[in-house]
Amino acid sequence: MAAEESSVTYQQLSDLEREFDDVETEIIRQQVLLTQPLFEKRQSVISQITGFWPLVIEQAPPDIDEYIQPTDSALLLNSLTGLSVEHFEVETGGDPRSVATRFEFAENEYFEDRVIEKKFWYRRAAKDNWAGLVSEPVDIKWKEGKDLTEGLLGLAKAVWDEEQAGGANGAAKGKKKPLTEKQKALKAKIDTIGLGGLSFFTWFGYRGEPVSAEESRIATQEEKERRQRRAAGEEVATPTNNEEEEEEGDEEESLEIFPTGDQLALAISDDLWPGAIKYFTQAQENDDLSDANFESDEDIEDAELPESEDEDERPSKKRKA
Amino acid sequence: MAAEESSVTYQQLSDLEREFDDVETEIIRQQVLLTQPLFEKRQSVISQITGFWPLVIEQAPPDIDEYIQPTDSALLLNSLTGLSVEHFEVETGGDPRSVATRFEFAENEYFEDRVIEKKFWYRRAAKDNWAGLVSEPVDIKWKEGKDLTEGLLGLAKAVWDEEQAGGANGAAKGKKKPLTEKQKALKAKIDTIGLGGLSFFTWFGYRGEPVSAEESRIATQEEKERRQRRAAGEEVATPTNNEEEEEEGDEEESLEIFPTGDQLALAISDDLWPGAIKYFTQAQENDDLSDANFESDEDIEDAELPESEDEDERPSKKRKA
Numbered sequence: 001m002a003a004e005e006s007s008v009t010y011q012q013l014s015d016l017e018r019e020f021d022d023v024e025t026e027i028i029r030q031q032v033l034l035t036q037p038l039f040e041k042r043q044s045v046i047s048q049i050t051g052f053w054p055l056v057i058e059q060a061p062p063d064i065d066e067y068i069q070p071t072d073s074a075l076l077l078n079s080l081t082g083l084s085v086e087h088f089e090v091e092t093g094g095d096p097r098s099v100a101t102r103f104e105f106a107e108n109e110y111f112e113d114r115v116i117e118k119k120f121w122y123r124r125a126a127k128d129n130w131a132g133l134v135s136e137p138v139d140i141k142w143k144e145g146k147d148l149t150e151g152l153l154g155l156a157k158a159v160w161d162e163e164q165a166g167g168a169n170g171a172a173k174g175k176k177k178p179l180t181e182k183q184k185a186l187k188a189k190i191d192t193i194g195l196g197g198l199s200f201f202t203w204f205g206y207r208g209e210p211v212s213a214e215e216s217r218i219a220t221q222e223e224k225e226r227r228q229r230r231a232a233g234e235e236v237a238t239p240t241n242n243e244e245e246e247e248e249g250d251e252e253e254s255l256e257i258f259p260t261g262d263q264l265a266l267a268i269s270d271d272l273w274p275g276a277i278k279y280f281t282q283a284q285e286n287d288d289l290s291d292a293n294f295e296s297d298e299d300i301e302d303a304e305l306p307e308s309e310d311e312d313e314r315p316s317k318k319r320k321a
Numbered sequence: 322m323a324a325e326e327s328s329v330t331y332q333q334l335s336d337l338e339r340e341f342d343d344v345e346t347e348i349i350r351q352q353v354l355l356t357q358p359l360f361e362k363r364q365s366v367i368s369q370i371t372g373f374w375p376l377v378i379e380q381a382p383p384d385i386d387e388y389i390q391p392t393d394s395a396l397l398l399n400s401l402t403g404l405s406v407e408h409f410e411v412e413t414g415g416d417p418r419s420v421a422t423r424f425e426f427a428e429n430e431y432f433e434d435r436v437i438e439k440k441f442w443y444r445r446a447a448k449d450n451w452a453g454l455v456s457e458p459v460d461i462k463w464k465e466g467k468d469l470t471e472g473l474l475g476l477a478k479a480v481w482d483e484e485q486a487g488g489a490n491g492a493a494k495g496k497k498k499p500l501t502e503k504q505k506a507l508k509a510k511i512d513t514i515g516l517g518g519l520s521f522f523t524w525f526g527y528r529g530e531p532v533s534a535e536e537s538r539i540a541t542q543e544e545k546e547r548r549q550r551r552a553a554g555e556e557v558a559t560p561t562n563n564e565e566e567e568e569e570g571d572e573e574e575s576l577e578i579f580p581t582g583d584q585l586a587l588a589i590s591d592d593l594w595p596g597a598i599k600y601f602t603q604a605q606e607n608d609d610l611s612d613a614n615f616e617s618d619e620d621i622e623d624a625e626l627p628e629s630e631d632e633d634e635r636p637s638k639k640r641k642a
Contacts, residue, residue, distance in 0.1 A: 007369075008366055008367075008369050008370050010602070010605075012366060013366070013598050013601070013602065016359070016362065016363055016366060016598065017598050017599070019359055019362075020356065020359055020595075023355050023356055023359060024352075024356075026355070027348065027351065027352050027355060030348065030351060031345075031348050034344050034347070034348060035341065035344055035345075038337070038340055038341055038344060041337065041340075042337055045329055045333060045334070045337060046329075048328075048329050049329050274341075277334050277337065277338050278338070280334070281331070281334065281335075284331075
């Protein structure tokens, strides 16, 4: 191995990775289009199995399960009637990595909503070329004294609305205005409560990096142009965070009530959603094994399980709630 | 929620999953074709970086790393000059999930081979409808006293060759002939050595379920027909293992020297191979952080690292071997 001088740079490797990303993104688009009829078929099949989604959630992989507290679990098991994931930008030629998650609930003691929907947009930031999923806080109409997020979600939504109305230090603007009263209140609440062990429903407050659709469109275009110019031999640097901006980023993060919300979104859209039948089947097998007649026995029978035809033994569906 | 009677069965859910598999398989085929030019481009870029693959291996994810013993690690770091994965059945219209892995080595103290290649075929078994990766033992020309598999690999290959020649109880035939001398010797060696903590190179002995190409072709066709007939309303059962067959399966597995070889193949083909630049970059970052001037400093400089231009400081590439 003669150690010849090579001119390979990190930038070249990184550009090559972006080329792979571009191809992967197109493959995801194809995948979404090709599997869509199957997901519709699946939807019509599993809609005949009441209790399908609660059982799927019960078998959720660790990167989802870790966020589901015992009270969340009881609520989801008793009231979750539907779940769906849509790659909503595919139809309009947008990014196939953007996803909308939709949770449907039966009447329950915690909140008034029958549907809670949260959208995640795949975006790129101009300032540091960051790319990933961003979202907007979604409020939940908690019943009196039943707010599982202890007020965090409502406050996060109020802060967001205030920013959108232009009254507050829009994080996207990057200006160092002092915090508003609402922002201060949110920050204080986060500091007091901490973000460990919070309800799954806090996730609906995730916002992520403050990147608008317009900024992302421009940043994506600029990124593509930089790569083309580098491929043509020009030296063009990719923008990166400087330290001052990093600090500001920290400030932003302190108003984030679910910092890993993008990862949880991915775990739901790329694992739980496509793997739902696998998880449901696992739940049934565990159920058969433990013979514990867990929640939703009625529903399991609806599914004509070969091994559990004990029609007479139907304990109450309610568990500790 | 009125608990209406539903007629959804496990079989329906399972058939739906197979439909998803079929679409996914076509997507993998597209992905292989679309990314092929990029992988070729990557190959030409990383071939200019000596020490690329050893650094990738060093950062291998846990499901690969757990099989790399300290001696394997030293050997790979000092001698691995190339790695490639090919979905070799795509060109002939075969299964895109079949993969060939090819390892290239420099002169080393352990074996004579410069190239060790192992192929995995995606196949379906007729008897129980099992589907997955199968392979054939690949021998390595160990230098005197340097066999890292303690003779297991050579014996596994000898047993395989004997079976192919028809002299032994071909596992695929399912006949209960007594074990041959070679099979007995392999079984005894496995029982003595155990399969924990064995060399990574034992993996080249993996064989998996004994399913021939012809059996798989027929089983795949039959599986498709069963699904079509069920979709048309017929009741058609899927073949499953009966207990006697299970026992026989155990017998087979006792002649397997690397039972999880299919999982390791998947981890290499679906994670290490596509993620190589990511792992290489991680290795570089760790190297920069630890400032330990790990193995292959020369090579790192070849890559024109922005932060490590200490050209004079070149410790020996050899580590403890």
